[in-house]
Amino acid sequence: MGLFNAVMSLSGSIDTDLIEDERLARHTSYRIGGRASLFLICHSYHSLRRTIDVLTREEVPWVILGKGSNLLVSDDGYRGAVITLGREFQRSVLSEDGQTMTVGAGVILARLVNDAFSRGLSGLEFAVGIPGTVGGAVSMNAGTRDEWIGSLIEDIVTYKPGAGMRHYRHDDVFWAYRENGLPKDEIILETTLRLTPANKADIRAKMERYLVRRRRTQPVGSACCGSVFRNPAGRSVGAMVEECGLKGFSVGGAEVSPVHANFIVNSGTASASDVVAVIQHVYEKVKETYGVELQPEVKFLGF
Template sequence: MARHASPVQSLLVDDRFDGDVYAREPLSRHTTYRIGGPARFFVRANSVGALTGLIEVCEAEGTPWVVLGRGSNVLVSDEGFSGVAIALGRDFRTLRYDEGRFTVGAGATLSSVVQEAFKRMVGGFEFAVGTPGTVGGALRMNAGTRDEWIGERVISVTTFRPGRGLARRHGDDIEWGYRTSSFAPDEVIVECELAAGVADPYQVRDKMEGNLARRKACQPLSEPTCGSVFKNPEGASAGQLIEQARCKGAEVGGARISELHGNFIVNRGGATAADVRALMALVRERVLEATGIELTPEVRLVGFEDGDRG
């Protein structure tokens, strides 16, 4: 490494760094949208030490960073991300069950928790069937429905914040709202404990199978999307408002509003982030004109001037 290498660069080429490092990695390979330009570095941190050390060095150097998880609910700009995009690897994918609770690493998929709950026939996670992404991402956005959400199952969460270190918080100390939580923007979820409920095994199976069938019938699960694009306004459905504004099937470039569900924008092939954002702007304008309601984006923006940590 040249003598003028930055501390971040020096750390990432150190053989002792417990992670996988890719320079100028296209983030389209790491998002469910399959959209996004290159990150300066894409790093899969495999241990808590690697994660915390990397973030502390980025903070000290002033290098922007973002934790992507599995890249659902994210739209990355076509220009990419000028900093370090982080995925949680090996040690963050643990999943254990003991005496009515799951202990789960933030990098584990929410679907793996659902599958384990189904295997053990314990209740409380039926609402999450078919929900993509990691447990960490699900906690940050309090994934769920209008009636059930993951925050209700949280016993504790372990997080890391630069300059403050690791902390374990009780679930009741965290504010949970519709598609929101009180985690700070620079707070990284590391691990959590989730309560599993006692339930009738047949009811668990029936509810999970019913929820999955409904999702398959009305959501484009087989196409590249970010999930829901807009939050549901109070007392209304974003998908229904979009349909009411006659936006279903609308297209900009390679991006199109799904015919199955108005609140999903699909990548038909070759869609750019600019296409998606232009289509989002068109939808917001038409819905506001037709209903007087201004939709709020749910998708997280990375690499845009007005985006999240980038």
Template sequence: MSARHTTELEALLVDDRFDGDVYPAEPMARHTMYRIGGPARFYVQTASVGALVRLVEVCERTGVPWVVVGRGSNLLVADEGFPGVVVTLGRDFRTCRFDEEAGRFCVGAGVPLSSVVQEAFRRSLAGLEFAVGTPGTVGGALRMNAGSRDEWIGARVASVTTLSPGRGLVRRSGDEIGWDYRTSSFAPDEVIVECELSVEPADPFFIRGKMEASLARRKKTQPLTDPSCGSVFRNPPGESAGSLVERAGLKGMRIGGAQVSELHANFIVNTGDATARDVKDLIELVQAKVSETYGIELQPEVRFLGFA
């Protein structure tokens, strides 16, 4: 970036007092589990709430598109990249402490969910075993209400603090949020900042047993060694998306470097050189085929970024 401060955003990002790290034209393939995606105009890791507030305010005021991402575990970024600011939560959003009195973890949205699961296990605290092996951050897990039909993270949320343009920081109790299977009621421009998760003491052998069973099931049924975004589609009511895709004869189907996994048909994997277009075309092909065969419209769970 040259010294000519052409925009208010650039002026903010080159200011020494800005509490964050700024990467111009950063390839998003480095920040998604798919290992796919063109450059973000700016990739910014904000280290504090103050920096996040300033950055969001400037983007809103100047009309620059912005989005907050976690570890990119359910994100497909276009080959052309994203013409705005990709924000990620750094230092102050990566703290996790346990409040003994309340029996709750106070967790920053940038903390990997897996590390909270491990910390709970270390303290013989139950309630988060279902999330073992989940690759994303706590913020991402809350937004998509990570879990299964039977157990999900929203059920464990005692409170959540978010930041919204124009409203600032707001703290709500967990039951003020709408939680549903793989969805939540957070607004698209609402940034999850931190939350409190309720847990309860339990026998460590019971906790370990649940975690090991869950991990074993994952390893056996999911293509964990190939780059993917996790499950691509939400399960329709009373149905399994993977089963529908498999019954429609699409297991192993390929477009370019993207392939419907041979192991689990609700996963589309990057076999090595997939482009975002390959993945998106394959998603659309699967949707069309399942709709034509069963009359069911599969809803993507993956987030799309930078597509027209």
């Protein structure tokens, strides 16, 4: 039983790539993180199902990873298996109606935004500049305060380990800012989005407005995880942290961004413990000043 048996069972499996002791810093936008015991790329539904069945049988903990754009991995790594979705989950298909797209969870969100633009389809302009995969975007209902990907979704297909595929229509799921009602124990496989035909020049102009705003207000290009904390109702975390005088506050190589105070960036030498120390300090200072207990938006692995 255990990791050795899992490796033996999965080595050479069809549609499965297996790497032992893989550095997770290579797979996160923070560029931080120790090694995972196993790193598995599942290129098909059959591969994913078999991989999870083996890991479950051998009692090896596992997680699904997209592009790691909203994740902080421990310096000690993760004693388990990290699974990422490969070829079969990186396809997108435009339906005959010319405006409905079925998109795999492994598709890079930036690629989808550009694909929609090239087809003259509007609706995803708000997502320009948002990193990560479609699966990650759906799981956290990525977007702005006013526009999010959930509003475009017609259908979602998930996999419930041990049970099989599940289908959800838009109205079957609760949608809100940075959250949804999808079961947390299910893996998003694909989603169908309904977009709107529009003039390409208008789509491009809207994308450029969003991109200019992001570049002006966020540390685009820096190693970070996006927003660290979720905005409380009617409040801006960035504004509260800035008013606490914490812009530029740092521990080791981790720093509260001078551009946007709800971003903690890796200046190049940060460890996960540096980032955690900054997060804890910001949390405590905001609680002391405003009486508000901030909720993290970043996910933690291996802590």
